[in-house]
Amino acid sequence: MRCLRRLFSVVFVLLFLLGAAGPALLHADALGPCQKALAACLLAPGNNLPWNIIACLQGYDFCKRFVEPLLGRDA
């Protein structure tokens, strides 16, 4: 039960921060999870507009805050 909850927690954090990241990221294996999510966000249609870029960066910022303590390294 404890292991499951821990695992669920970690997976949840990654998923809710990664959002719809997926096929667009296959080229980005060297990147951390938050960097991959950011790449997907920046590549999404329409997201090259200044404030949409900021919205993507905002997700990256929060992702780094919450995921790095889980991974113990750059995310």
Next chain:
Amino acid sequence: MIKTRSALALAALILTAAAVRGAAQETIRSVTLEEVLSLGTLDDAAILQWTGVAAGPSGEIYVLDAMDYALKKFDASGRFLKKSGHQGAGPGEFLAPRVLAYSAGRLYVLDQSRLGILVFDAELRYKTALPFPSMLSMITEAGPGRLAVSGLSPVGQPARISILDGEGRLLGGFPFLDKVDFYLADSIAAAADAEGNFYLAFFFQDRLEKRAPDGKLLWRWSMGGPAAQEMDKIGAGGNEYLIPRKTFYKSAALDRRGHLLVLCGGQTKHPSRDVFVFDPAGVRKAVFMLPEPSHGIYVDEGGFLYARANEGLTVKKYRIVYR
């Protein structure tokens, strides 16, 4: 009468100066944490994944739970009292709740996917959403009923802290960067002292600052050494951006004695665990380590420190012991 007032003002000035000087001259040999309370365990569902914590004047504790899309209230002994909110974009609902601040009986929530500031009363009743023209990433109390907020800006634009009253009216503010040199250069955590000074901790820069209420720089501090930022090229085709990878300072809080506590990012020996302690003059007095990595730290009016445990399932409350 005038003489008496002058004497009182002089005495107050001397006492204030003595207190600040005392804090500046204080020697701290070590800092340890004594756990006094734990909210949420691996075996219950009290907290699923918390992102923000705050405490009220009677010791009640408010927890922003991102995974449960809820704001939760616990009493001073850690007993769960109530929760508010669920997933959605309606009044009092959350899509991606991230940051929590408490001031004068109100709770203020930043949601990554919603513009503005969501406001709840101390009983978790949703009150309103304060409008703000751009996305916000930082909110902190700047005196009773006053808030300091900031958000990310595009490269080349200035970065500002805005001061709002509890109704969202703009009271003032100041630029803390004349120009954002690279994306996320303006990502900060902040804390405000009783005199209205601001302490800024830069997430993607090796930079801590103290600024006067009008924004004037009072001091700046950095770790120095081999801690330069590294950039990665993120994106593809024509949409490539240089994005910083290293994180330096994640969170800032002030204790009752005027010490500034700064949670470090990934550039110290214990990532997301090392906490630097500074005096008001910007002299680093000590370093201590959180028992577990955390995304942030919070210090309540009683001087107790709150941090993450069990990968976000638990909020731990500690007494800070200075020796």
